[in-house]
Amino acid sequence: MPNKPMLKDLMKTHGVSRRAFMKYCASLASVMALSPAMVPRIAEALENAPRTSVIWLSFQECTGCTEAITRSHAPTIEDMIFNAISLDYHHTLQAASGHAAEEAREHAMKEHWGEYLVVVDGSIPIKDPGYSTIAGISNLDMLKDTAAGAAAIVSVGTCAAYGGVGHADPNPTGAVAVSEIIKDKPIINVPGCPPIPVVMTGVLAHFLSLGIPELDELGRPKAFFGNAIHDRCYRRPFYDKGLFANGFDDEGAKEGWCLYKLGCKGPTTKAACATVKWNNGVSFPIEAGHPCLGCTEPDFWDNGGFYKPLSVPSGDYRRLGLAAVAGGAAAGVAGGLLAKATKAKAAKAHETVDAHDLEKSS
């Protein structure tokens, strides 16, 4: 479309120097652990790409993901908005409200049908659509509607990616993840509660410059979710030596030893926290002295308690255990009756053995 401004023209208008732009591309590449050789390719792709229209849908969420992304340091969301995307609908950030806001979404969809990117945060209630509506439209309808013309969907936050806190037991609203509803569009999951801001913006940048990144079995970009926190954790040497904090105020805690015994989920959690860190690389939960909750993993709320060590059985073991016990007891009773019947029959058939009939007749 001729009226669509190209990124390099926009940069000129905004006074962004070539040098600043290349720096931006380089930081993007480093965040995603891409080869430095990729920097010119990112630059070229971004330079020649028209600004992509982004529609951001917020469903059953706490706005924590939005709060987080606005604190991204490199690339900042402002960078993104001004340089790479056209954030056409985001009801927390946009100035418009009510019908005007919904009009903006409908307009963007019509204008960029088949090309726009949908970002979702929050889970979708399907038990009763009335649990969460925007401008009288249920989350379910709005997602289906909007996703129909999308090039791809990015589910930011664990709620959109895996259902999150809404989906946690007993899940009163019937909350589900985006991927449970939309089956015909590429979906990139960026879980976390919230996700690391740089990871959110990095994934968006990757999509804009190089397309959909390589994903793992849970739909997460491998660049950010390839390693377990445990494997990159600076406290790992203490784990290897068997030095653990047993309480939050004991000697081990003061010495900064491994938090495994306090319930750290680092060994089973894949995220970039230990390398990218938070707040402009200042720190991350384990560095602050708290065990990892495992927030980038599905159903982390229900995994048996945040302060229970991983070695203690977790998951939905109570229900499963009860079922197993009940099933086992039923099978045991059935088997017992069967065995009892066999034995009773045998006892009835007992012929008293006399010393004189211990030999075979033949």
Added chain:
Amino acid sequence: MTATLERGLNALREQIDAPVASFFSSCVSCGLCAEACLFYRATEDPKYIPIRKVELMRRIWSREFTLLGRIAGMFGLVKNVTDQDLSDWETLVYDSCTMCGRCTLVCPVGNDITMMIRKMREGMSAAGHAPVELIGAAQRHTDGNSPMGDLSKAIQAQVKNAINETGIEIEFDKPGVDYMAILSAQEIAEFPDVLAAMARIFKKAGLTWTIASDAFEATNVGIQLGSRDVARKLVQRVVDAAERLGVKGVISPECGHAYQALRWEGPNLIGRAYNFEVIHIVELLDKLRAEGRLKTKGKNSQRVTFHDPCQINRRGGINKEPRRLLNMFSEDFVETDDAGTFNWCCGGGGGVGANERAEPLRHQAFKMKKVQLDKVEPDVVVTMCAYCHHTLDNVFEEFDMEQEIVGLTELVAEYLDDDDAGSGEKA
């Protein structure tokens, strides 16, 4: 009625109970029982692994008592037990197991393999697969009064000899006395000196006793054969006599399986508790010692070691008693390796000693015990089971071993201090 496969399989089904089911389900095939088995260790032949000896019973349990096994059986995945199977297993169950209980002791999941062999023998004997010698003994004992035939004249003669030797009266069928003694056929026929020994010790201790003329036999071939019906009949004879005479207790003699039969299996066989106590002769002697009613004089300077009978020590619980008695008069008492509850069997128990075709294997199995005896080089081997005594006599001859074998009761009587005619005596 004759022995048939169906009767045997039915007997096995009767034997399968909750403990058996839990044993089969909890076996982890670790192989520790192999290392504990006399016959496996002596031959290193895997067919002698204890748990494998009860494989046929496991197969019946799996096929008829478990849901999965039943389904597997429908598809022919678990085979039926045939008469040929029982034939193949006969030597494993009767020739290569003395029911010594070592495998049970080491099993990490607590499986009583010995008990399962005992149960397995129920089916084998009911199906006509018991060794002929045991069948013959069962017939002689149920028809007469002893597995060796009619020993009523022999016991009368041996008692008369003991009376002549000691000058102490031993009365048959005397009601109201403290104890009724029963004897192993082996003692009556081979080691009758025990009668005089008992007469002297009991006289000194002021204890009254008698022998029932119709129930003097302690052995119970039903236990070795694996027939509860036969065993029950034989236990009942002793119980009837003891209750008729109104004795306080029955003295189980120096005989392993006799103790097992009367003390442990008996009440279960007849379905009720006794009105009298069952005490092993060595247990009684140690009790008299503790009460100061048994004193010895003199010292034995020979190098003495003790052979623990499996059924009395490992499976009977009498461990410290014989050692306390031996220490009263032994200057040079040495223990073999594994003495006590982990002692190696002499190889003759559980009916194996009576079984002629098992002789070569029995001699091979004695190797385990022989190594230990050779190590301590004793002059005398003391034991408290007439059948261990008998078996050791035979294998010592086979292996040209010079040691003397003595029953503990006889040895105690040898050192009995009965000069001082006053103390502890009633009359």
